[in-house]
Amino acid sequence: MKIVKILDLTKKFGDNVAVDNISLEIEEGEIYGLLGPNGAGKSTIINIICGLISKDRGRVEILGRDSQKDPNFVKQNIGIVPQDIAIYEDLTAYENIKFFAGLYGLRGSLLKGRVEETLQFVGLTDKAKSRPSDFSGGMKRRLNIACAIAHRPKLIIMDEPTVGIDPQSRNHILQSVRKLNEMGCTIIYTSHYMEEVEEISSRVGIIDHGRVIAEGTNDELKAIVTNTNSVWITVDSANRINMDQLKAIKGVTNVEVDENLIKVYSSADINNLDKLILYFTENLVSIKNIESKTPTLESVFLTLTGRKLRD
Amino acid sequence: MTIIRVLSKEIKQNLRNVRAMTFLVLFPIILILVLGTALSGVFDQSTEFKDINIIYSSHSDGSLPQAFKGFITKGGEMGFTFTEAQSVQEAEDQVRNGSFACFINVGENGLEIYENDKNAFKANLVEGVLDTFIQRYKALSQIALVNPVVANRMIVDQSNPSFVKLSTLGEPRQAKAMDYYAITMLTLIILYSSMTGAHAIKDEKAAKTMNRLLCAPVKKYEILTGKILGAIVITSLQVLVVILFSKFLLKTYWGNHLGVISLLLASEVVMAVSLGIGVAFIVRNERGLLNILIPLMAFFGGSYIPLDGFGKTMLLVSKFSPVRWVNEAIFAVIYSNDYSTVFQAILINLCLAAIFVVIASFSFKREAI
Numbered sequence: 001m002k003i004v005k006i007l008d009l010t011k012k013f014g015d016n017v018a019v020d021n022i023s024l025e026i027e028e029g030e031i032y033g034l035l036g037p038n039g040a041g042k043s044t045i046i047n048i049i050c051g052l053i054s055k056d057r058g059r060v061e062i063l064g065r066d067s068q069k070d071p072n073f074v075k076q077n078i079g080i081v082p083q084d085i086a087i088y089e090d091l092t093a094y095e096n097i098k099f100f101a102g103l104y105g106l107r108g109s110l111l112k113g114r115v116e117e118t119l120q121f122v123g124l125t126d127k128a129k130s131r132p133s134d135f136s137g138g139m140k141r142r143l144n145i146a147c148a149i150a151h152r153p154k155l156i157i158m159d160e161p162t163v164g165i166d167p168q169s170r171n172h173i174l175q176s177v178r179k180l181n182e183m184g185c186t187i188i189y190t191s192h193y194m195e196e197v198e199e200i201s202s203r204v205g206i207i208d209h210g211r212v213i214a215e216g217t218n219d220e221l222k223a224i225v226t227n228t229n230s231v232w233i234t235v236d237s238a239n240r241i242n243m244d245q246l247k248a249i250k251g252v253t254n255v256e257v258d259e260n261l262i263k264v265y266s267s268a269d270i271n272n273l274d275k276l277i278l279y280f281t282e283n284l285v286s287i288k289n290i291e292s293k294t295p296t297l298e299s300v301f302l303t304l305t306g307r308k309l310r311d
Numbered sequence: 312m313t314i315i316r317v318l319s320k321e322i323k324q325n326l327r328n329v330r331a332m333t334f335l336v337l338f339p340i341i342l343i344l345v346l347g348t349a350l351s352g353v354f355d356q357s358t359e360f361k362d363i364n365i366i367y368s369s370h371s372d373g374s375l376p377q378a379f380k381g382f383i384t385k386g387g388e389m390g391f392t393f394t395e396a397q398s399v400q401e402a403e404d405q406v407r408n409g410s411f412a413c414f415i416n417v418g419e420n421g422l423e424i425y426e427n428d429k430n431a432f433k434a435n436l437v438e439g440v441l442d443t444f445i446q447r448y449k450a451l452s453q454i455a456l457v458n459p460v461v462a463n464r465m466i467v468d469q470s471n472p473s474f475v476k477l478s479t480l481g482e483p484r485q486a487k488a489m490d491y492y493a494i495t496m497l498t499l500i501i502l503y504s505s506m507t508g509a510h511a512i513k514d515e516k517a518a519k520t521m522n523r524l525l526c527a528p529v530k531k532y533e534i535l536t537g538k539i540l541g542a543i544v545i546t547s548l549q550v551l552v553v554i555l556f557s558k559f560l561l562k563t564y565w566g567n568h569l570g571v572i573s574l575l576l577a578s579e580v581v582m583a584v585s586l587g588i589g590v591a592f593i594v595r596n597e598r599g600l601l602n603i604l605i606p607l608m609a610f611f612g613g614s615y616i617p618l619d620g621f622g623k624t625m626l627l628v629s630k631f632s633p634v635r636w637v638n639e640a641i642f643a644v645i646y647s648n649d650y651s652t653v654f655q656a657i658l659i660n661l662c663l664a665a666i667f668v669v670i671a672s673f674s675f676k677r678e679a680i
Contacts, residue, residue, distance in 0.1 A: 038423040050526045075528040090327045091320070102316045105526035286547070 003028040003186045009058035018044040020210035033201030041210040042190050079153035082159040085144045094128040097150050104151035118150040123305050124207040138169020157188045194297040208305050222295040234263045234289040249275050314535040321541020335549045339500040347489030363433045368396045373419035382444045382589040413437050434442035498634050499614040504546035508559045508587025509597040511538040531675050541659045542584040566645030578660035579637045589667030592674035608632045
């Protein structure tokens with residue numbers, strides 16, 4: 001069953017077309033990664049799904065119900081984890097979850113039970129009576145998630161849920177996403193961290209300039225760029241490297257320099273590794289490490305848009 | 312149910328905001344103490360009417376000019392200085408240049424009082440005393456119609472008790488400084504509850520929780536109502552603490568009609584909270600605007616000093632301050648058992664509240680879908 005069905009969705013802000021005739025379908029039980037740089041239209045799509053902003057044209061259906069005609073049903077079945085931590089600093093963790101879950105109609109012992117389960121789920125049971133002002137960034141992020149899931153929504157939308165947190169909390173959150181998915185929740189997950197999206201998503205939609213430019217499973221998307229090889233070469237100093245000369249080597253399509261790391265992208269049908277090594281040795285550049293990289297969503301995005309995701 | 316949830320959250324959050332709670336409770340108490348002590352002399356009722364010079368003209372015969380002689384005698388005992396005018400023109404010039412507080416022209420059928428705004432305070436005092444005299448004169452005139460002998464005896468005998476009991480702030484009890492500021496500082500601090508209302512909206516947006524609320528299956532009016540009620544409950548608690556403190560510890564006088572006074576104060580709370588919520592939706596810097604509006608409303612409401620002596624223009628401007636109506640009504644209830652302005656004051660507050668709530672609702676509706 002399709003839990004989200006977006007058809008010809010368009011939204012303009014003045015002359016700026018934020019969402020340009022987008023159509024998307026998400027199956028129940030999926031973890032759908034929504035990728036795109038800032039301003040691509042991801043948040044606008046999410047805000048329209050959640051009912052925070054109106055659309056200019058198109059149709060959004062959640063669980064087969066029109067979001068405009070039946071907003072309460074739609075809202076009842078959605079849990080939103082906003083990018084900015086949205087919790088009350090002066091309420092305890094328990095009170096925060098209880099308040100938000102209460103807005104979805106839970107009450108009495110059911111509410112109490114759900115709050116306790118949710119605290120346990122996000123690993124904050126021992127902090128139930130503490131206020132978020134005493135929490136670390138990771139704990140606040142976990143509470144931010146807890147406030148969105150206590151009412152057991154069928155669709156959870158997570159907008160950059162791991163921004164600015166320590167690796168331990170990040171892993172906890174990613175595990176939580178998987179667990180929620182195993183429990184039957186469908187998840188829309190947006191992130192700047194490609195590796196996260198790649199790691200947990202069953203399907204990915206890449207958005208740019210308000211349009212879906214590619215969509216599919218990780219493998220399907222990577223297949224788009226299998227005609228490109230990338231070699232990452234770590235050198236002692238990149239100062240002696242002439243970019244034009246490097247790009248002139250047969251097969252090289254693009255070169256990026258990140259301090260002493262040189263990323264060379266070449267056509268898959270041309271093996272030019274020996275020529276690359278020769279170039280470095282002739283220019284007296286000492287090679288510290290060479291890695292042949294398999295395609296990632298980052299390279300997919302780069303190939304499709306000519307830009308890095310975080311440009 | 313959503314309204315109750317939002318209301319309960321608002322109360323909890325406000326009660327935990329120790330700084331704001333302390334400010335809104337301690338601030339009026341300290342002000343009552345400071346102003347009530349520092350300005351006690353201004354409200355001291357034993358003060359004589361010194362330096363109040365009155366020029367008068369009373370050349371005609373008749374009962375009123377005769378009775379006015381009695382007023383001159385009584386007024387002299389109270390400290391007024393009377394000078395008989397040579398001519399009306401000269402008397403008016405003297406008042407115009409400020410030499411006299413007022414000119415009283417007594418005719419057979421009535422008297423006229425000529426004042427200068429520069430001396431409005433003194434002239435008002437004279438007017439007040441003169442009112443008492445006229446009321447007494449009218450009463451005696453009525454008695455004379457029935458029994459002229461008795462009336463004549465009463466005119467001659469100035470020691471006779473007053474047959475007209477005036478219900479003014481001065482009778483039977485007058486407000487001391489502490490009594491005055493207990494009321495005006497409380498109505499002043501209620502104005503600051505507009506900040507509580509404004510914060511209820513702004514803090515929600517700042518904490519990014521407003522969008523989270525709007526993502527839930529709740530109506531916007533439920534959020535707004537919960538927030539307004541929450542701010543009203545919190546402010547009412549603060550008001551209650553201040554009243555109890557001033558009544559039982561500072562021994563200020565609140566009269567015998569606390570129920571009516573509570574209604575008046577509650578209407579001001581509703582108005583102030585709604586003002587804050589309305590402003591929060593239409594102005595970016597709500598704190599700045601309220602910090603200008605509140606002192607102005609308080610000043611023109613007579614919160615800092617009574618405005619009676621500031622002339623007619625000031626009194627006219629003061630009518631635009633809702634606090635003025637509340638203060639006036641409370642004083643009238645406490646000291647005169649006069650309820651005539653209560654309904655008016657409550658109505659003004661509730662109408663203003665309705666306007667601000669409509670502004671807030673309209674703006675809130677436009678903010679998203």
